[in-house]
Amino acid sequence: MRYRPPTPKGSQFITQEGAAALKSELDHLWRVLRPQVTQAVSEAAAQGDRSENAEYIYGKKQLREIDSRVRFLRQRLDGMTIVDAPPSDRSRVFFGAWVTLEDDDGNEQRFRIVGPDEFDAKRGWISMDAPLGRALLRKGLDDEVQVEVPGGTKTFVITAVNYEEAGS
Numbered sequence: 001m002r003y004r005p006p007t008p009k010g011s012q013f014i015t016q017e018g019a020a021a022l023k024s025e026l027d028h029l030w031r032v033l034r035p036q037v038t039q040a041v042s043e044a045a046a047q048g049d050r051s052e053n054a055e056y057i058y059g060k061k062q063l064r065e066i067d068s069r070v071r072f073l074r075q076r077l078d079g080m081t082i083v084d085a086p087p088s089d090r091s092r093v094f095f096g097a098w099v100t101l102e103d104d105d106g107n108e109q110r111f112r113i114v115g116p117d118e119f120d121a122k123r124g125w126i127s128m129d130a131p132l133g134r135a136l137l138r139k140g141l142d143d144e145v146q147v148e149v150p151g152g153t154k155t156f157v158i159t160a161v162n163y164e165e166a167g168s
Contacts, residue, residue, distance in 0.1 A: 010116030011128050013095050014080045018118035026073040029066055037062045076117065086163035093136045093161055095128055100160035101145070108159065113137070 014022070041059035050056045087094045093113060100110045112125045113136060119127040126133045135145045136158070145156045 012079055012081050012115075013083050013128065014115040014117055015096060016082055016084050018115055019077070019080060019082050022073055022077055022117060026070060026077070029070050029073070034063070034066050034070070037066060080115075080117075090163055091161060092138055092140045093158070094138070096163060097136075098160075098162050098165060099136055099158060101156040102159050103154065103156055110160075111136075112165075 037059055041056060041063060044050075044053055044056035044059055047053060047056075083095050086096060093099050095113055095115070097113050098110060099113065100108055102108050110124055111132070112123070113128050113133050114125045116127040116129045119125050119130070128134065128137060132145075132147050135147050139145060139158055141158055141161055143158050145158065146153050147156070148154075
């Protein structure tokens, strides 16, 4: 086996929506998917020789993957802090903030700072542990932020910080 250094533990913060999504995934795995796979494995086992039974071997592999994910989700949810209120200083970037950035070319982008378990590039949600997320934390309106990107260093200016999604 190849040595892999342990991955650094992600931040322990999560939004209410993120916690609900992880709980929903855990519930689905434990109450729906695992019983279905367990039933399929027991039916495959009843067919006889397990050493050449593809359904049995694949089902056992699926069960190991499900159990591994269930263990991970339970441990992760136990250690999480659900952030359900904005900070007292709403002028600075903290967890849960929606931040609008302008680059050197005048292009604007909007991001939400979330926990590592809920980042979603399509929605503009970036992890507080990502380089851009770390660079933005504790900054305020009109602050300049520099982030290392594959092409070099990119500079942004914070043009807006708020804690409510547009349209809500």
